[in-house]
Amino acid sequence: MERDGEAPIISLRNVWAGYDLDTVLEDVSFDLFPRDYVGLIGPNGGGKTTLIKVILGLIPPRSGSVQVMGSSAAEGRKYIGYVPQLQVSDKAFPINVWDVVSMGRIKPGFGSLRLKAEDRQRVEEALRQTGMLDLSKRSINEISGGQRQRVYIARALAAQPRILLLDEPTASVDPQASVQLYDLLARLNEEISILLISHDMTAISAYVKTIGCINRRLVYHRDKSISADMLDAGYECPVDLIAHGVPHRVLPAHDKDGERLE
């Protein structure tokens, strides 16, 4: 499938995936194009993590196909800057910010103590882009959750990715830091496509360009709003969060039957 003559950078076709006897993703099809900024929301246990693993080639789909930059996921994932969810246990690890970000430069067959000049330059650039250069000598347990999230974004950027793939980027970040984080992502989106997956609707509604819903099945119309038919189809999106308590309305005003009122 093409758009404006451009090929998708991530393309899932009728993907089924799961663990043992448990099917988690059912018939998921999805395209991510250059400069897209897509937020996928879904409840916990709705297959968000599985979707990420399938895209990164960490688990093979049972059926269907996954392509990244026109290649298999395992081949194409070098173009993906993966930003995992913050783990409490990471803080216990004795490592400083600079060393974490330098992991973005890792390639197989390389690993000695000293980095090449070009690699050092990329690490510095990524730290500058994320505003973490001044804290680069700090230990990972001496910085806040929001700063740690920036460090992981910097690590992803150091690899010069075409796509940023973020898993719950604001799960353990305070609201003010979240706003700054989304400002950063919006700036990065001028050059890099972003796919963001979260259970927290309030977090992404105001910032992404398009929104989809994932709960075993994926509903995505390349649209900013979540249509009532998406909800009626039984995807159990967090309705409260979609319609209330957000800076702007994502869900169009609708009556009980799910018809739009506009």
Next chain:
Amino acid sequence: MIDFLREVLSYEFMRNALLAGVIVSAACGVVGTLVVLNRIVFISGGIAHAAYGGVGIAYFLGLNPVWGAVGFSLLSSLAMGYVHRKEKARADTIIGVMWALGMALGIIFVSLSPGYKADLMSYLFGSILAVSTGDLWLMAVIALVVLAFVLVFYRLLLAISFDETFSTVRNVPVGLLSMAMIVLIGLTVVISMRVVGLILVIALLTIPPAIANLYVREMRGIMVLSTGLSLLFMIAGLLVSYALNLPSGAVIILLAGLAYALAAISKGIFDKRRQIRETTAQKNDLELIR
């Protein structure tokens, strides 16, 4: 004191013991850091105990027990590494079984062998004073291999220790490297066996990095500091055991354990004081504003 040291160093077995201490400290400091940061202390204990199976079988066959230990610790590190990677859910159970099986095999083969077996105790509890010059060469070669590997692959080892998933996504051969890391543990176990014995190796691998980790927040720093600490414990333990005529391996570990307890307690007090100081400072700031 000087006279005491001169007396101690006048014996070849004492000089060999100190050299063995230096070699083992370097290997244990570096590999032990990887063990502690990867939370695979249980695997290192398993490899060490299973290695006794090799000691017993070699003894039964009339071979040098050291080579039996080398073979068995390599074999068990490969097997435990495989289980650790492929059977995540039941790994600790299976490794625990292998741990005991190796030990049991060793005991049975030793009891089947005829003759006087007092020297076999040295593999279990160490006998740093009995390290020969030939032993030293073997230890030095193995230690160099271990240190060279860590030096060459430092950043990859750091990456897989910190974030395995991210490393996989960057196409780092995570499985291969983590197996190699576990083989390094097996090699380190073999060279530490002569110093503190198979039963106490687990302490020499974990206590120095655990102390260093209290004060240093960088992997290479922990490697260097725990090498120094472990050398300190060995020299002190050696001298104390010589002076009091106690088993050296056990004294070394006892000193290390005491140091860990002291370090952890003082660190706890220090952190608490700092918390109180900072809270008071914040309170004062607030009052100034009012």
